[in-house]
Amino acid sequence: MRISVIDLGTNTFNLLVAEWDETGIPKILNRSKYATKIGKGGINNNIITDEAIERAKNAFDTITEISNQFEVSKTLAFATSAIRSAENGNEFVKLIEEKYHVNIEIISGDREADLIFSGTKKAIELNHEVVAILDIGGGSNEIIIANNEKIFWKNSYPLGMTRLLEKFNPTDPINKNMIKDIEEYLKSQMTDLFEALDIHSVKTLIGSSGSFDTFKQVLVANSPELNGFPTTHFEIKLKDFFKLHQLFLASSLEEREQMPGMDPVRVDLIVIASIFINYLVKESGISKLFQSSFALKEGALFEYIQKNTNPADKDKTIETKK
Numbered sequence: 001m002r003i004s005v006i007d008l009g010t011n012t013f014n015l016l017v018a019e020w021d022e023t024g025i026p027k028i029l030n031r032s033k034y035a036t037k038i039g040k041g042g043i044n045n046n047i048i049t050d051e052a053i054e055r056a057k058n059a060f061d062t063i064t065e066i067s068n069q070f071e072v073s074k075t076l077a078f079a080t081s082a083i084r085s086a087e088n089g090n091e092f093v094k095l096i097e098e099k100y101h102v103n104i105e106i107i108s109g110d111r112e113a114d115l116i117f118s119g120t121k122k123a124i125e126l127n128h129e130v131v132a133i134l135d136i137g138g139g140s141n142e143i144i145i146a147n148n149e150k151i152f153w154k155n156s157y158p159l160g161m162t163r164l165l166e167k168f169n170p171t172d173p174i175n176k177n178m179i180k181d182i183e184e185y186l187k188s189q190m191t192d193l194f195e196a197l198d199i200h201s202v203k204t205l206i207g208s209s210g211s212f213d214t215f216k217q218v219l220v221a222n223s224p225e226l227n228g229f230p231t232t233h234f235e236i237k238l239k240d241f242f243k244l245h246q247l248f249l250a251s252s253l254e255e256r257e258q259m260p261g262m263d264p265v266r267v268d269l270i271v272i273a274s275i276f277i278n279y280l281v282k283e284s285g286i287s288k289l290f291q292s293s294f295a296l297k298e299g300a301l302f303e304y305i306q307k308n309t310n311p312a313d314k315d316k317t318i319e320t321k322k
Contacts (some may be wrong), residue, residue: 003304005297006063008104009023010039010082010138010162012265013059015117016297018304019068029070034059034264039082039138039162046095048086053095080112081160109156112296113142117151119299120208122143123232123292131204132197134280135295136211136273138162143193145200152247153196159189159276161211161269169271173252174271182272183279192273197284204288205281209295211273212236215244216262216291221261234291238281241289248274 001021007014017030036055042048084106093104107115116135126148133144139160145153164185170178195287207215216234220227226234245252248256256267266273281289289299 001074002070002072003074003076003301004063004067004070005300006075006077006102006104007295007297007300008036008038008056008077008079008083010043010080010140010160011035011037011269012138013038013056013063015063015298016301017066017072018301026301026305030066032062032066033265034062037138037162039160041166042086043082043139043160043162044166046085046087048082048088048092053092056092056096057099060096060102064100074138074304075102076304078115078296078300079100079104079106079114080296081109081137081156081158082162084108084149085139085158097163109140109142110154111142112140112152113154113156115296115299115303116142116208117144117146117154117299118303119296119301120206120292121146121148122298122302123156123208123294124206126195130200130202132284132286133206133207133208134201134277135208136161136276140270141276145196145202151201155193157189159186161272161276164272164276165269168272170271173250179249179275182275186276186279187283194283203286204285204290205277205284205286206233206290206292207236207277208292211266211270211277212291213271213293214261214266214273215241217261217263218244218259219261221259230268232293234293236289236291238287238289241277241281245274245278249252 002019004015012033013036014033018026018028020026035058038048038052038056040052042138079093097104117133120133128147130147135142137160140156141159142156144151168182219240256262
């Protein structure tokens with residue numbers, strides 16, 4: 001059986017195609033992403049613009065073509081922050097469903113956090129240590145405090161990078177006053193998070209996919225010896241993060257475009273993402289930082305498999321096809 005999972009994110013639509021049978025380990029056949037920037041120009045006004053809708057349709061043209069090539073028999077599609085908060089979000093989803101014959105679930109931030117946790121715990125083997133899992137999105141940021149046994153606390157904040165970028169419209173390069181303004185805003189919006197991190201004595205932060213992938217890619221591009229196994233996760237040494245953070249703060253958009261390893265989709269967003277991560281690390285006393293290659297779409301895949309498999313097979317791990 002071949003399954004496709006589509007994550008309709010605020011900046012990118014992400015496609016995952018996997019092959020699975022009831023007794024086997026799922027194999028990833030395709031990973032691809034499309035820079036739809038669905039929230040651009042309208043996210044803080046709760047609207048999906050006509051231009052964004054056209055970018056979304058172009059992405060779905062390709063997504064549909066790839067799914068057909070792989071003869072996908074089951075498609076799972078999830079719409080997140082920018083779509084769920086848009087006044088025309090339901091209308092947009094209906095348009096895509098009718099044009100491309102796909103069912104899309106508009107999910108809550110709470111549901112999004114659950115799927116992210118399901119994916120991340122398959123990328124990194126958790127133990128009894130309580131950790132924080134962070135997914136930095138364009139429209140929202142999901143944070144889960146958990147260990148290998150259960151979730152202790154979770155929340156979804158409408159503080160995604162596209163929202164912050166359009167709210168603050170930072171200078172290029174960003175100036176110190178703007179950094180301070182962003183940090184003060186984050187402080188005012190996330191007091192409950194820092195209380196929860198303190199209560200659970202969290203010292204490890206795991207970043208799922210997205211901006212954390214870009215940090216890894218830039219670090220590895222500059223220090224190839226860091227590129228080793230396992231491929232599902234990567235430790236970002238704090239000293240390396242802080243160096244990269246300062247590099248991003250001092251850089252212009254044009255300079256970031258030329259950086260080896262930089263994801264073109266995140267060129268305009270990575271500075272604010274770095275500020276967000278740095279503030280979280282600094283204020284909560286985080287001492288370890290990891291990148292997880294799995295996020296929402298992998299979580300959705302594993303959830304589907306768990307619901308449609310024998311109990312003895314539920315702990316099988318994912319395998320990437322060579």
